[in-house]
Amino acid sequence: MTDESLKHDLARDFYSVWHPCTPRRDQETTPPLLIDRGEGVYLIDREGRRYMDVISSWWVNLFGHNHPRLNAALTRQLEKVAHVMFAGITHRPAIDLAEKLLSLAPPNLSRVYFSDNGSTSVEVALKMSLQYWRQTGRAEKNGFFHLTGGYHGETLGALSVCGLEMFRAPFEGVLMENRAVRGPDCYSCPFGLSPESCQAECFGPMERALEEEGGRTAGVIVEPLVQGAAGMKMYPPVYLKKLQEAAAHAEVHTIYDEVAVGFGRTGSLFVAGTHGLQPTFLCLSKGITSGYLPLGATLAGESIFEAFDGDFAARKFFIHSHSYAANPLATAVACETLALLTENDFLARLQPKIDAIGGYRPLFEQFKWCGEFRQTGMIAAVELVRDRTTREPFDRARRAGYAVYQEGLKRGLFMRPLGDVVYFLPPLVISPGEIKTMMETARTCIAEALGQ
């Protein structure tokens, strides 16, 4: 592959493609990597340079790139049929996947509704919740609570329950009016407590919101344990336990968005089941196909499903149609993903890796720019700050995280921090040696970008 050919393709990209979340001016100075192939935790560019996919290609990849069993599952299904519509038709991969998901999810969930991505899995839950209340005589329950810092996708419905100004700002005024409730903030706990010992003293605002407005609220949506886009903010399960109790009391649905944290990221399959929690809706995507293909799933329980039963003329059934819902190729890969996740104690055997990642805590904490090193399972994050003692953040214009990202590119790490939060969310199959490379190289990158 000549340098000319690479330049040519990058120019073609520059003049035809509109990339997400990418200021044009950044592309001028830092062109995108032109990735040609993948191999385990590595992405390989056209000139053969290897980059460790530290963030699993936006948190989707579980078993590495080019996994023989996932490739084989996809090819097997391709030989039968790539796609059929999902109204009036069903197929084995969808049935197998639905059954398997339900066998692994909290026991109150009994139905799987397929869509195409994380945003749609959330839109489906929001719409099911609204339609449920309407069809059970409680049409006044038509708003949602979400947490400050929450992220649930960017179609306009999903965006209306996002608590992050960066995503919402250009669309304020047209978004459905939902209520942002101050959620946990363990990084700067106002009660001065630690996640290990607290009793979710920060639950007060949600408790009051449910008391005040539960009667006109359809549901509360949360990212369990880790608020991803907010910068991998983490909070303990006790908050979710309180939420479950208070929401049940207020007759408000709980919507768990496990799009990012599901499928082993926290060290267990789903946060909900691990902590004995029973959400009304469970939204899944990303890792569901181990990062091969877009697929979303929304799980609901029988009491929800039954509210949609009725004669055809009553029009109570759920009408939300994506042409590619339950795509056979994607569901086939998802079945194989669940097989890999549940065989040979795969999740239990993550513990040494989780410990290994945690072992690098001192390496990061010793530096003055480390506001916090935090970890939940296979997800770890370093909050970069100007002053560790005061936790004064860097000037935004400094773009500390972006500087670290660029150092990573030089050293074979594809990291892409969230603002000034550098995080590690690698494919679960990352080896101990690769963990070492990832953590030590990242440390070097931070030191290079920001100084010792």
Add this chain to the structure above:
Amino acid sequence: MTDESLKHDLARDFYSVWHPCTPRRDQETTPPLLIDRGEGVYLIDREGRRYMDVISSWWVNLFGHNHPRLNAALTRQLEKVAHVMFAGITHRPAIDLAEKLLSLAPPNLSRVYFSDNGSTSVEVALKMSLQYWRQTGRAEKNGFFHLTGGYHGETLGALSVCGLEMFRAPFEGVLMENRAVRGPDCYSCPFGLSPESCQAECFGPMERALEEEGGRTAGVIVEPLVQGAAGMKMYPPVYLKKLQEAAAHAEVHTIYDEVAVGFGRTGSLFVAGTHGLQPTFLCLSKGITSGYLPLGATLAGESIFEAFDGDFAARKFFIHSHSYAANPLATAVACETLALLTENDFLARLQPKIDAIGGYRPLFEQFKWCGEFRQTGMIAAVELVRDRTTREPFDRARRAGYAVYQEGLKRGLFMRPLGDVVYFLPPLVISPGEIKTMMETARTCIAEALGQ
């Protein structure tokens, strides 16, 4: 495959899967087809029964199921990498696809933004339009016009520009407030004109809406020529020409949703280009991968793109992130789809098939239940009515279309009418013999279900 095994799998489906647009009670009497494989225009169930895919699996399939070249394109890409994220990274299939789409689309379009499905391609256009006006000092332009009968997807943003009560009803009250404008209705033209000779006399309401509210309107969204979900309602291009002129005068964006009609369905690649129209945004999905995988694309022009340029701190860039945006497998199949569509005069050679379909007009028109036989390119539809003279519709509870659907299942046609509109939207590769089978069998099904 034993009958027991089939029953078992259908029971597993019945108790775990929540199918879209399907009343539970219908599933009790008419279980879904359990499709095992596909071959050309046929879907084949577990017991080897063949069903012609008359509606291209929700309008997505162009080249039949199990097409050797599409399968090969997918496999070739799979051997390299199934997926990589699309921020900070690019790849050949996405670049090739973007360039090729732009070379085939109207010349004013110069940028391709990838997402996962038709709904998201529309959400992206809506959001780009809103953000464009905000960033060019016209934040008051924050609503959309859509046509009565329009359908643009069902995520809550897309749903807010749908003009069909069936999809909106359960969510009225929370949807973003946009304005439904009375659009063309050639089936019952209030001016007593025919599509062949009219001058879009029905443009009046849109003209007035643009005059009255253009100043606070961001864009107008339309399905060009064929309103699919409304029941394959068709209207002539002159309406779009008037719209283009009036929208330009009122400084309102035009958003063409060619998700259903694009990629050859009307006999040409895109409606916009064929008629010399230059929409501000062009939304594509469905046929883009020939019905293999979910993929959406939103095309925009340079004046839009440039309004998103600025320093990082200005936060003008477009932040709408789907993890699987520009999925390499889907974009690779889409590249091959465009190759197939543009080789060997493929589209020009559809004309005999279009004529053949049209040749069945008399067969349908001669019967008393035929309110109208209409056709645009490879799409044809029969409006079933109780009385052809008065066009009195069937009683909704009669479910005439559903009765025809069930007759189709008995005779090897998978049709799935839209209410009482039986329609034909087959894979473009359908052969003359298969067209004959489709049209004659459909006629038999209608006669069986409704009488001669």
